[in-house]
Amino acid sequence: MKYLAKSILFILSAALLGTATGNEAKAQEKIIVENENTGIPLELVFKKGRSHNHPLMAVWIEDIDSTFIQTIYVAESIGKGYFRYGDASEGRWMPGPLRRPAALPYWGHQRGIRADDGYFLPSQDDPVPDALTGPTPKSDFTIYFRAPKSNIRQFRVLFEINQSWDWNEYWTNNKFPGDEHYMSSSQPALVYEARIDLDSDKREYHLHPVGHSHWSGRNGNLYTDLSTISTALDIIESITIRIP
Secondary structure, three states: OOOOOOOOEEEEEOOOOOOOOOOOOOOOOEEEEEEOOOOEEEEEEEOOOOOOOOEEEEEEEEOOOOOOOEEEEEHHHHHOOEEEEEEEOOOOOEEEEOOOOOOOOHHHHHHOOOOOOOOOOOOOOOOOOHHHEEOOOOOOOOEEEEEOOOOOOOEEEEEEEEEOOOOOOOOOOOOOOOHHHHHHHOOOOOOEEEEEEOOOOOEEEEEEEEOOEEOOOOOOOOOOOOOOHHHHHHHHEEEEEEEE
16 A cells, blocks of 8 residues: 555644643644545544553554454554664664563454564564654644445454563563563553444444453464453553544
8 A cells, every 4th residue: 555655644623621720731642644544534532541651552453353454553663663662672672673472462463464583573674664653752642544344344353552661560570580572561552442333323433352462473463351451451541432
C-alpha cells in the first residue's frame, strides 16, 4: 500500500482540558493518519490512567475472523527498530538499534512479518512506513484515521500496550532468570479490543482488555486470564472509538 508522504501530524492543542492550577496546562495530542483507506473517518480517543509512564503501543484493524488488515499506528521505536536508549556499548545509553520482542508481541505476530533474525518485529531494513509511526504520546491523545475499504462494514480495532519494569507480586524481576526480554517487559503487554459495526446506529465503542501477550514475546498467543495483572490495567483509563 502506498502512503502519503509523512502523513502523521502531531499537533498540541492550546486549549486547556478541565481546570488547571498555577501554570499547569494539559495538552491534548492529535495524531492525524492519512492513507489510501476509503472507509469513513473514525476517531480513537485515549485517556491515560494513573500508572501511565511512557508505554509502547500499537493500534491496528482486523476483520471479524481475526485476519490482520492494517496497522493504524505504532510507536516509532518499535516500528523502526531504533530506540532513543538502544545502545549502551560505550558505557552510557545512546540512540541505536534494539530488538524488543516482548514489547508488542501480539501485534507483531498478527501482522505476520518475520524479520531475518526470527523476530516478528519491524527492523531498520524493513521498517513500518513513516505514515504509521510516531513518538509515543506522553498524555491523552486522539488518533484520526479512516476505516478500511468502504465495503468492509464489520471489523475489529485492537490496541496493544506495554510499559517496562512494572513489576508486581506475580510478575517479579526474578520470575524467569536469564530471560532478557522478560526483564525489559515485566507485566506482559495488554490487548484491548472493540468490534465495530458500521451498519448499526451506534456511534461510540469502548475498547476493553481481552488478554495479555506472551511475557517475552516467544509466540503470538493471547492469554485471557488477567488475574495476575495489576498496575498494567491502570496504564489506560479508557479507549474509545467514535464515528463523527
